Amino acid sequence: MSNVHIEIGRMPTLPQIIALYQSSGLGARRPIDDENRLAMMYGSVNLIVTAWDGENCVGVARCTTDNAWFCYVADLMVAAPYQKLGLGRALLKEVHEAAGGTERVSLILEAAPGAEGFYEKCGLQKSGRSYIIQRTVNPPGYG
Numbered sequence: 001m002s003n004v005h006i007e008i009g010r011m012p013t014l015p016q017i018i019a020l021y022q023s024s025g026l027g028a029r030r031p032i033d034d035e036n037r038l039a040m041m042y043g044s045v046n047l048i049v050t051a052w053d054g055e056n057c058v059g060v061a062r063c064t065t066d067n068a069w070f071c072y073v074a075d076l077m078v079a080a081p082y083q084k085l086g087l088g089r090a091l092l093k094e095v096h097e098a099a100g101g102t103e104r105v106s107l108i109l110e111a112a113p114g115a116e117g118f119y120e121k122c123g124l125q126k127s128g129r130s131y132i133i134q135r136t137v138n139p140p141g142y143g
Contacts, residue, residue, distance in 0.1 A: 026075065048063070071090060078091070
């Protein structure tokens, strides 16, 4: 991970985003075949934190925050060759700081199946008080 650097506000291209979804394993849970929807997903966030190896985007945290109370992490993904190197944890740390810091802002997210242990190791606590009105159309194969 020595050549990898993290940037706040640098938006990857749509092809880079799709490739990262595919490599990270999150692609089955997102509409990667619907470029218009993906463009809306990324165009509507107000905090993007990315990891780069040269010009290759190898990690993304896509978030919405009010910078005073909450930060919702909609996506956290790291390309397969860069997983288990601490990059996901580093992205979360940068997100939290950019959103206002640990004293002011709570991080909120929905863990993908199997990722719960990772988030617990990063210091997030499971909350049993969340509710959802689920969308009616999901990508094929979505959980």
